[in-house]
Amino acid sequence: MERDQDPGDPADTGDEAVRRLYEDHHGPLLRYVSGLLRGDRQRAEDFVQETLVRAWLSASDQPPGWSPPRAWLFRVAHNLVIDWARREQSHPELHQEHVLETHSDPVDPMSQAVHRRFIVHALSRLSRPHREVLFYVYVLGCSGPDAADALGIPPGTVKSRTHHALRELRRRHPQPELAAA
Missing domain, CATH: 1.10.1740 (Rna Polymerase Sigma Factor; Chain: A)
Known part of the structure; x- marks a missing residue:
């Protein structure tokens, strides 16, 4: 090394x-x-x-x-x-x-690594409050009130930050197949 x-x-x-x-x-x-x-x-x-x-x-x-x-x-x-x-x-x-649960589909580690790298890159371009709320809601699977408790913010703020963070992710990383629909 x-x-x-x-x-x-x-x-x-x-x-x-x-x-x-x-x-x-x-x-x-x-x-x-x-x-x-x-x-x-x-x-x-x-x-x-x-x-x-x-x-x-x-x-x-x-x-x-x-x-x-x-x-x-x-x-x-x-x-x-x-x-x-x-x-x-x-x-x-x-x-x-x-x-x-059983995992019948074979796991492709390379695909997982590429997917994780894309997600980390996309999240790193968001503000810290937006990253945190998306992490608690989508990665940890917390409900809005649970995320609010963990972050020490009101539940309405969790909803607002989640909405704005997802909107920013969609703006920066549009999905071509969704745009055509």
Whole structure:
């Protein structure tokens, strides 16, 4: 692993920054989250990936050359696990349905990676409040009131931010097949 670049170097952006973030923190985060989840490796991978995406997205709000401290990453991962556990406790029937689901379609990791990269890129161009509300509503699956509680804002603000964020995403990334309809 080559580390000749200064962390504040503007050339160290984009793919290189994401790669370094992953290489530096994936292993320790995975061990930590796996311990919190009592060895559920697949779910731990999901939480680690989400933690690293949040770190990457928050870098745009930080001074140049900022790199998230590991303690910050652990706290983000911990909070994600706690939020998930609370949702599972309040909706145990949803967990049972998820356990019974089967995934008959083969998973294409390359397609998933391309899709995730597109989504991360699109979301990174939104304001932080719009990214946050879309994350809570669509990624975590929170209801409007739950997202409002988690973000500390009124439910009406969640609705408004969701509406404006989706409108901005559609404006910046039009779907050709939808435009023709």
